[in-house]
Amino acid sequence: MESTNPMPRISEAEWEVMKVVWANAPMTASDVVAAIGDSKTWNPKTVRSLMSRLVEKGALGCTVEGKSYTYFPLVKEEECVRSETSSLLRRVYGGALKPMLVNFLSDEQLTKADIEELKQILDQRKD
Known part of the structure; x- marks a missing residue:
């Protein structure tokens, strides 16, 4: 709340x-x-x-x-x-969220684990 x-x-x-x-x-x-x-x-x-x-x-x-x-x-x-x-x-x-995410993702060093976690979060949001 x-x-x-x-x-x-x-x-x-x-x-x-x-x-x-x-x-x-x-x-x-x-x-x-x-x-x-x-x-x-x-x-x-x-x-x-x-x-x-x-x-x-x-x-x-x-x-x-x-x-x-x-x-x-x-x-x-x-x-x-x-x-x-x-x-x-x-x-x-x-x-606008998309430009922020694109900027963040292009500048940050993401590990494979980070990428997988982000994918899971996005997949959960689809439902």
Whole structure:
């Protein structure tokens, strides 16, 4: 079931924070900072600012107990991915899926297994 609220627009940096929270929620602010620190050289203040923006946008929820802030996603990862894909399709390809697929398939290095999986997906769509 799709949410009736529009998906928040999430920046590339905010996606990094969301991926960590989606994978490990609920998380304290310190846990998020530590997890991001393993893969990025961001200042902890930067991570906390990104988290605050995500709360303002309605992508993250937050509970406060004393000095501890705990974050959890308010939107599902699959819904955000679907929304971003639709936005890209509209903005870059005028909503036409075929040109996007042709562009993607001509530029990407696909393995035989990838090609077989794509064939199966397309065959399932025929039914």
